[in-house]
Amino acid sequence: DVKVTQSSRYLVKRTGEKVFLECVQDMDHExxxxxxxxxxxxxRLIYFSYDVKMKEKGDIxxxxxxxxxxxxxxxLILESASTNQTSMYLCASxxxxxxxxxxxxxxxxxxxxxx
Amino acid sequence: xxxxxxxxxxxxxxxxxxxxxxxxYSVGISALHWLQQHPGGGIVSLFMLSSGKKKHGRLIATINxxxxxxxxxxxxxxxxxxxxxICAALEGQGAQKLVFGQGxxxxxxx
Numbered sequence: 001d002v003k004v005t006q007s008s009r010y011l012v013k014r015t016g017e018k019v020f021l022e023c024v025q026d027m028d029h030e031x032x033x034x035x036x037x038x039x040x041x042x043x044r045l046i047y048f049s050y051d052v053k054m055k056e057k058g059d060i061x062x063x064x065x066x067x068x069x070x071x072x073x074x075x076l077i078l079e080s081a082s083t084n085q086t087s088m089y090l091c092a093s094x095x096x097x098x099x100x101x102x103x104x105x106x107x108x109x110x111x112x113x114x115x
Numbered sequence: 116x117x118x119x120x121x122x123x124x125x126x127x128x129x130x131x132x133x134x135x136x137x138x139x140y141s142v143g144i145s146a147l148h149w150l151q152q153h154p155g156g157g158i159v160s161l162f163m164l165s166s167g168k169k170k171h172g173r174l175i176a177t178i179n180x181x182x183x184x185x186x187x188x189x190x191x192x193x194x195x196x197x198x199x200x201i202c203a204a205l206e207g208q209g210a211q212k213l214v215f216g217q218g219x220x221x222x223x224x225x
Binding site for chain 2: 031033037040042043044045048050058088090092094102103104105106107108109111
């Protein structure tokens, strides 16, 4: 079974702090994604990566950056956390291998509160 | 207008009822994803399909590419099926990005 893990289930930070959210997958997937989920807005893509050191902006990249130094790990960075970044953050991974249909597998989520 | 629309947004039913959740999309897709999210946040992949029908236990997913429509059915529903069900379209060929519906909140009462 694919396993996607996230470093924290719950996180509380203060405005202006630098925040790191870590995601690790154990199935050698090429693609990794960071989403945020807010009531009434559904899931929105922040950034994704299709290879080590490669990244592409999603729909809402402002205020975020990412890092992918190793294939299994994809980090989301909030350079200076703000209250409007309070949200549920979900990581996912997928593979390009034939027959996979790029099915995405999700982590358990990190509920971040910025005070 | 959202590119992926689900209906209904909320659904409450009694245990044992047959449940249908609908998903319509306006984009060209290579596959459609059905996801389940329980309270607490974790998302589980239920189905990924590009044509026809798939069945897993009491869950059945169908897709009609020409009509740009997919349905998720739950037979003999149970309170543990209570969750948010999300459909997501994989756009184009070889695409990586999903376009998500808003989700359907299903509550099954005993």
